[in-house]
Amino acid sequence: MRALLAFWEKEWLALSRDVHGLAVLFLMPAAFIVVMSLALSDVFKEDSARRTGFAVLAPGSPKLAAQIAEHLAGEGWLAAPAPADETKARDSVRRGDLGAVLVVGGDFPAAPTLTVLADPALSPAQLVAFQQRVMSVALGLKRAPTVGLEVVGNPRGGRPSSVQQNVPAWLIFGMFFVVMPMCALFIVERREGTLARLASQRVPAAMLLAGKIGPFFILNLLQAALMLAAGVFLVPRLGGEALALPARLDLLAAVSASTSVAAIGWGLFVAVLAKTMEQATVIGGVGNILAAAIGGIMVPRFVMPPAMQSLAELSPMAWALDGFHAVMLRGTSIALPCLKLLLLGAALTAAALWLQRRRGG
Amino acid sequence: MAALSLQGVSFRYPGGEEAVLRDVTLELTGGGVFGLLGPNGAGKTTLISIVAGQLRGASGRVVRDGALGLVPQELAFYPMLTCRENLRFFGGVQGLQGASLKERICAVAGLARIESVLGRRAGELSGGLKRRLNLAIGLLTDPAIVLLDEPTVGVDPQSRAFLLDTIRSLAGPERIVVYTSHYMEEVQAICERVAILDHGKVLLSGSLSDILEDKSGLLTLRLRPALPSALAAEWRSRFALEDDGGGRYRLYVRDVNQALDAVRAAGCEPLAFAYGERDLEQVFMQLTQRSLRD
Numbered sequence: 279m280r281a282l283l284a285f286w287e288k289e290w291l292a293l294s295r296d297v298h299g300l301a302v303l304f305l306m307p308a309a310f311i312v313v314m315s316l317a318l319s320d321v322f323k324e325d326s327a328r329r330t331g332f333a334v335l336a337p338g339s340p341k342l343a344a345q346i347a348e349h350l351a352g353e354g355w356l357a358a359p360a361p362a363d364e365t366k367a368r369d370s371v372r373r374g375d376l377g378a379v380l381v382v383g384g385d386f387p388a389a390p391t392l393t394v395l396a397d398p399a400l401s402p403a404q405l406v407a408f409q410q411r412v413m414s415v416a417l418g419l420k421r422a423p424t425v426g427l428e429v430v431g432n433p434r435g436g437r438p439s440s441v442q443q444n445v446p447a448w449l450i451f452g453m454f455f456v457v458m459p460m461c462a463l464f465i466v467e468r469r470e471g472t473l474a475r476l477a478s479q480r481v482p483a484a485m486l487l488a489g490k491i492g493p494f495f496i497l498n499l500l501q502a503a504l505m506l507a508a509g510v511f512l513v514p515r516l517g518g519e520a521l522a523l524p525a526r527l528d529l530l531a532a533v534s535a536s537t538s539v540a541a542i543g544w545g546l547f548v549a550v551l552a553k554t555m556e557q558a559t560v561i562g563g564v565g566n567i568l569a570a571a572i573g574g575i576m577v578p579r580f581v582m583p584p585a586m587q588s589l590a591e592l593s594p595m596a597w598a599l600d601g602f603h604a605v606m607l608r609g610t611s612i613a614l615p616c617l618k619l620l621l622l623g624a625a626l627t628a629a630a631l632w633l634q635r636r637r638g639g
Numbered sequence: 640m641a642a643l644s645l646q647g648v649s650f651r652y653p654g655g656e657e658a659v660l661r662d663v664t665l666e667l668t669g670g671g672v673f674g675l676l677g678p679n680g681a682g683k684t685t686l687i688s689i690v691a692g693q694l695r696g697a698s699g700r701v702v703r704d705g706a707l708g709l710v711p712q713e714l715a716f717y718p719m720l721t722c723r724e725n726l727r728f729f730g731g732v733q734g735l736q737g738a739s740l741k742e743r744i745c746a747v748a749g750l751a752r753i754e755s756v757l758g759r760r761a762g763e764l765s766g767g768l769k770r771r772l773n774l775a776i777g778l779l780t781d782p783a784i785v786l787l788d789e790p791t792v793g794v795d796p797q798s799r800a801f802l803l804d805t806i807r808s809l810a811g812p813e814r815i816v817v818y819t820s821h822y823m824e825e826v827q828a829i830c831e832r833v834a835i836l837d838h839g840k841v842l843l844s845g846s847l848s849d850i851l852e853d854k855s856g857l858l859t860l861r862l863r864p865a866l867p868s869a870l871a872a873e874w875r876s877r878f879a880l881e882d883d884g885g886g887r888y889r890l891y892v893r894d895v896n897q898a899l900d901a902v903r904a905a906g907c908e909p910l911a912f913a914y915g916e917r918d919l920e921q922v923f924m925q926l927t928q929r930s931l932r933d
Binding site: 466479 | 688691692693707709711712713714715716717718719720724727728729730731732733734736776
């Protein structure tokens with residue numbers, strides 16, 4: 279334990295004196311948060327270019343459901359296969375797979391009831407538009423005098439605003455950039471013979487890597503706290519919308535911690551793999567930018583075409599963003615994104631350890 | 640008592656065509672400074688790395704009896720940390736803490752004479768001070784076996800003299816100091832035993848006095864004035880006398896005192912002479928040949 283504490287102290291001291299590394303970790307994401315939140319604030323208010331999936335559920339009458347869906351489709355609404363039952367329909371909406379599900383129930387065809395299960399991410403304008411389409415179809419079919427509307431999920435939620443998209447997005451981006459200071463110090467340690475000296479003192483490779491995990495984990499959490507604070511306090515002072523924090527801050531901390539585990543695993547892997555700072559910049563820096571580009575950090579996923587949205591699922595940054603949005607917008611479970619991040623972090627750390635041992639460290 | 644034993648140590652780097660070390664056997668016991676000499680690429684640093692546990696995969700046996708401290712050729716510390724922070728880190732990693740850590744930091748800082756710069760960042764120190772910090776870190780645990788890999792590279796003459804004095808003072812019956820260097824005069828000045836390594840093989844090992852002992856009867860002389868021509872002609876045929884024309888002579892005799900008496904009787908004053916002893920550089924060059932290695 280004494281040895282581990284010595285490593286953590288050394289890492290903190292080295293980090294605190296790495297001005298460029300700290301600028302990358304704190305100033306860069308903060309600048310992105312402010313600039314992008316302000317620059318894209320109007321874009322996020324519009325529903326332009328969005329195609330929303332919907333389904334029609336008519337228990338016992340799939341033919342009628344298909345007929346209604348055919349009439350509702352178009353003008354930004356895309357018909358999807360109907361879920362098996364109302365419970366599954368609610369789950370699909372809650373997960374954001376479908377924007378709306380029209381449930382046709384009651385005494386059909388004498389006195390039917392029509393209910394729209396709606397994703398809180400839909401804007402009010404989209405909801406009204408969908409209601410009107412349902413009304414017109416219903417009147418055309420002469421079956422329903424009124425349409426009930428039920429928003430499923432957190433009523434405070436909705437499609438992310440500019441600040442709700444950009445704060446977690448650039449925070450995640452900044453957290454993954456711990457790869458750069460991690461690599462910088464590790465490469466200096468290898469080049470200057472410090473790792474060799476530590477090996478001669480019988481310091482195991484696991485200790486070398488564990489010595490980096492603690493300080494960078496705390497650093498990541500510090501980044502999360504400061505970037506969220508920038509969204510809450512700084513962005514509104516500059517004319518943007520304030521970030522509203524969710525009631526469950528513990529879940530926010532859990533997503534931040536899971537993101538940190540993945541980011542540190544990535545950092546350790548690149549630090550051990552790269553032999554020079556140039557290699558680290560290419561693998562770590564460019565890797566981060568690509569993961570951000572496809573993962574909905576630079577461009578929100580909901581404006582991407584379906585193929586790109588599928589590709590985004592491969593990016594750990596997208597998993598992290600899903601986790602943050604699950605807490606901040608949807609009020610849904612964070613288990614899956616957190617599990618993916620933790621497994622990735624563990625796998626990358628194990629790979630780094632294997633590689634370091636193989637190199638005789 | 641510290642002991643270091645290498646038995647039949649061989650090593651080839653992964654993917655390398657030739658073995659870097661071939662059947663190296665050395666027995667070091669009883670303390671003192673042991674010099675490990677060899678031209679560039681001879682395998683000295685590889686051997687040190689194997690003994691220090693940095694390199695794995697060597698065949699043969701390495702047995703260390705006693706704690707080991709390594710002072711590598713590189714300045715293996717953190718330039719962004721102060722000297723004290725570096726010493727605290729390396730001490731902490733090796734299990735030192737509290738009062739014992741402070742005590743050892745004071746001891747090694749005093750030994751390396753870096754007390755006045757303990758609060759300065761290591762990266763800002765002069766070359767000599769960096770070398771001294773490098774040495775101090777290697778001595779933190781008061782090791783019984785100290786491996787010094789070219790510890791005087793790139794330092795000024797004053798720092799070199801200080802480092803050599805310090806290294807000499809480290810050695811004792813309870814401590815083995817293994818010292819690698821290119822500088823023959825350093826090795827000759829501080830080592831009791833030496834081994835000469837080339838192409839991964841030990842060419843010669845033993846006590847320095849045995850290695851330098853010359854039984855060929857070579858006498859080197861510097862005289863003023865020059866030898867009378869008659870005597871010189873006689874000695875050319877009897878003792879294979881050679882001269883450089885500037886008062887320096889080489890000849891082979893059985894009785895050095897008789898030769899010196901004859902010189903004095905001829906009216907010449909011996910300004911300097913050497914008999915029965917070789918220079919380490921002569922031995923080294925004779926064994927390793929003169930061809931360039933880099």
